[in-house]
Amino acid sequence: MKVRKAAVVGGGPGGLYAARLMRLADPGLEVVVHEQGLPETTFGFGVALGARTQRNLEAADPDSLRDILAASYPHDMSMRVGDRVARVPGGRLVAIARTELLAVLGRHAEKAGVELRHGERVDPADLDADVVVVADGVSSATRTGGADAFGASVEVGRGLFLWAGTDFALDEAMFAPATTEHGTFVAHAYPYAPDRSTFLVEADEGTWRRAGFDRTTDETPSDASDETALAYLSDAFAQRLRGHRLIGNRTRWQRFRTVTCARWSDGNRVLLGDAAHTAHYSVGSGTKLAMEDAIALCEALAAAPDRDAAFAGYQRRRKPEVARMQALARRSQRWWDSFPARTHLPVEQLTVAYMSRAGNVPLARFAASTPGVVRAGLAQYSGEPPERVDLADPDAWVSARPWAGFPSRVVHRGMLTDFTEVTNVPADPWCAEADELVRRLTRAGRAAWVTGPADRGDLLTRLEFAERLRLAGLPMVIAEGPAELFPDLTAGLAAGRTDLIAIQNRP
Numbered sequence: 472m473k474v475r476k477a478a479v480v481g482g483g484p485g486g487l488y489a490a491r492l493m494r495l496a497d498p499g500l501e502v503v504v505h506e507q508g509l510p511e512t513t514f515g516f517g518v519a520l521g522a523r524t525q526r527n528l529e530a531a532d533p534d535s536l537r538d539i540l541a542a543s544y545p546h547d548m549s550m551r552v553g554d555r556v557a558r559v560p561g562g563r564l565v566a567i568a569r570t571e572l573l574a575v576l577g578r579h580a581e582k583a584g585v586e587l588r589h590g591e592r593v594d595p596a597d598l599d600a601d602v603v604v605v606a607d608g609v610s611s612a613t614r615t616g617g618a619d620a621f622g623a624s625v626e627v628g629r630g631l632f633l634w635a636g637t638d639f640a641l642d643e644a645m646f647a648p649a650t651t652e653h654g655t656f657v658a659h660a661y662p663y664a665p666d667r668s669t670f671l672v673e674a675d676e677g678t679w680r681r682a683g684f685d686r687t688t689d690e691t692p693s694d695a696s697d698e699t700a701l702a703y704l705s706d707a708f709a710q711r712l713r714g715h716r717l718i719g720n721r722t723r724w725q726r727f728r729t730v731t732c733a734r735w736s737d738g739n740r741v742l743l744g745d746a747a748h749t750a751h752y753s754v755g756s757g758t759k760l761a762m763e764d765a766i767a768l769c770e771a772l773a774a775a776p777d778r779d780a781a782f783a784g785y786q787r788r789r790k791p792e793v794a795r796m797q798a799l800a801r802r803s804q805r806w807w808d809s810f811p812a813r814t815h816l817p818v819e820q821l822t823v824a825y826m827s828r829a830g831n832v833p834l835a836r837f838a839a840s841t842p843g844v845v846r847a848g849l850a851q852y853s854g855e856p857p858e859r860v861d862l863a864d865p866d867a868w869v870s871a872r873p874w875a876g877f878p879s880r881v882v883h884r885g886m887l888t889d890f891t892e893v894t895n896v897p898a899d900p901w902c903a904e905a906d907e908l909v910r911r912l913t914r915a916g917r918a919a920w921v922t923g924p925a926d927r928g929d930l931l932t933r934l935e936f937a938e939r940l941r942l943a944g945l946p947m948v949i950a951e952g953p954a955e956l957f958p959d960l961t962a963g964l965a966a967g968r969t970d971l972i973a974i975q976n977r978p
């Protein structure tokens with residue numbers, strides 16, 4: 472379609488990238504980016520970009536990717552509990568300072584002929600353009616103001632997090648808990664420059680309140696950092712920080728907001744990036760999704776006969792992928808919200824649980840990329856020596872282990888006499904309704920046979936709930952699922968989510 476003038480609201484990664492790609496696709500197009508902040512006042516520390524994202528950016532615009540990679544910092548990953556550590560290769564995972572990323576994208580946008588106007592907060596309704604790309608972030612005033620037009624909803628997370636940094640490069644990305652007198656705080660940290668790391672810390676509400684952070688949050692002005700929290704966490708993570716302190720940049724405790732929109736456009740306005748959708752930071756994909764939206768929007772604008780068809784095509788292409796990512800992110804968020812309950816697991820088995828938390832990495836794939844950790848994790852799961860673990864077919868090996876008098880971990884109903892069948896697992900296994908169900912089943916004190924619909928989402932939710940029952944101390948938990956989802960069931964066993972598994976519709 473022929474667009475003469477495009478305006479972009481928001482000079483974050485999504486807005487800048489969309490502006491550049493629109494100009495590259497149509498050099499006759501007038502494109503202006505309106506960003507309320509000044510280039511040096513952006514928030515945040517580093518953001519991570521995985522291998523698949525890099526491939527997508529390479530295909531869309533190799534020049535900007537080259538500069539992004541030149542300014543970024545590769546890293547592997549580690550899980551650290553006390554003195555125990557499990558390392559996982561990061562593949563092509565890199566991180567880049569948000570300031571650097573914006574500088575690279577801003578430069579490339581200008582090189583393509585985009586006009587950048589910093590220091591202007593604008594209302595899309597006031598802009599004279601055929602297309603207004605609304606990339607104004609998670610707090611998007613456009614989306615909030617037009618909540619009905621976009622069918623927007625925002626879910627607020629249970630846990631709290633704070634995005635800080637530190638002035639040295641960690642050796643690798645690190646997940647690490649620190650327990651204080653108030654409870655357990657968990658760090659997600661990774662290096663993004665030779666002298667910088669992102670250091671995000673999360674806490675459950677009880678821990679956060681006991682440490683007095685409800686009060687310090689209220690007392691921290693919106694343009695300042697919560698210095699009390701930063702000092703406290705610098706001490707709590709002193710061992711990990713190796714004498715360094717945490718640095719703030721408008722750093723304060725927040726609850727993650729998951730944004731979804733039924734419709735991504737309204738008239739000449741089209742939502743992009745965090746304005747349209749968010750996915751919990753623990754799947755590290757907010758920037759990726761924003762930039763991939765930009766690619767899809769520009770392709771749709773180039774291919775469709777008119778604006779409405781382009782916006783519809785863009786939404787059709789992106790919404791399923793975003794929904795998939797949000798489903799993964801919700802599971803990941805719940806796993807991290809409940810992380811302190813699992814720190815008793817040996818670190819390798821905990822890492823197996825981490826990798827399978829959202830159902831995205833099958834055991835066999837993880838075993839192929841990281842055999843040392845998986846071998847140790849499966850040995851811990853089974854109580855057998857590591858050299859006995861057969862990684863050639865980990866699903867078969869895991870399910871064949873005997874347990875508590877059963878010849879293998881796969882059972883059928885005739886093998887058990889005394890159990891409660893659970894068929895009504897709530898969609899959120901950590902909600903108040905689920906708490907009540909856990910209490911009832913714990914009081915009953917019998918084994919629980921957890922079953923339900925055969926689709927994958929339901930099975931993964933069941934396995935999450937089965938884990939809750941195990942953590943609550945039920946004598947035995949059996950998770951039932953269809954034969955074609957056997958790898959999900961065995962990952963559930965290896966991760967300690969269930970004691971036994973059963974195959975649906977098998978006598």
Ligand SMILES: Cc1cc2nc3c(=O)[nH]c(=O)nc-3n(C[C@H](O)[C@H](O)[C@H](O)COP(=O)(O)OP(=O)(O)OC[C@H]3O[C@@H](n4cnc5c(N)ncnc54)[C@H](O)[C@@H]3O)c2cc1C
Nearest residue numbers: 481483484485507519592593607608744745755757758759
């Ligand atoms: C704790 C945390 C950790 C994260 N870690 C990662 C990670 O590891 N990897 C990753 O990929 N992502 C990560 N993200 C997510 C990532 O920061 C965002 O998803 C990403 O920045 C979204 O890009 P965007 O362009 O949609 O919006 P933003 O980057 O939020 O940009 C929106 C811009 O719009 C501007 N704006 C708003 N309103 C107006 C207006 N009316 N007029 C003019 N300008 C306006 C704002 O100033 C802002 O610059 C993380 C986020 C959080 C909170």
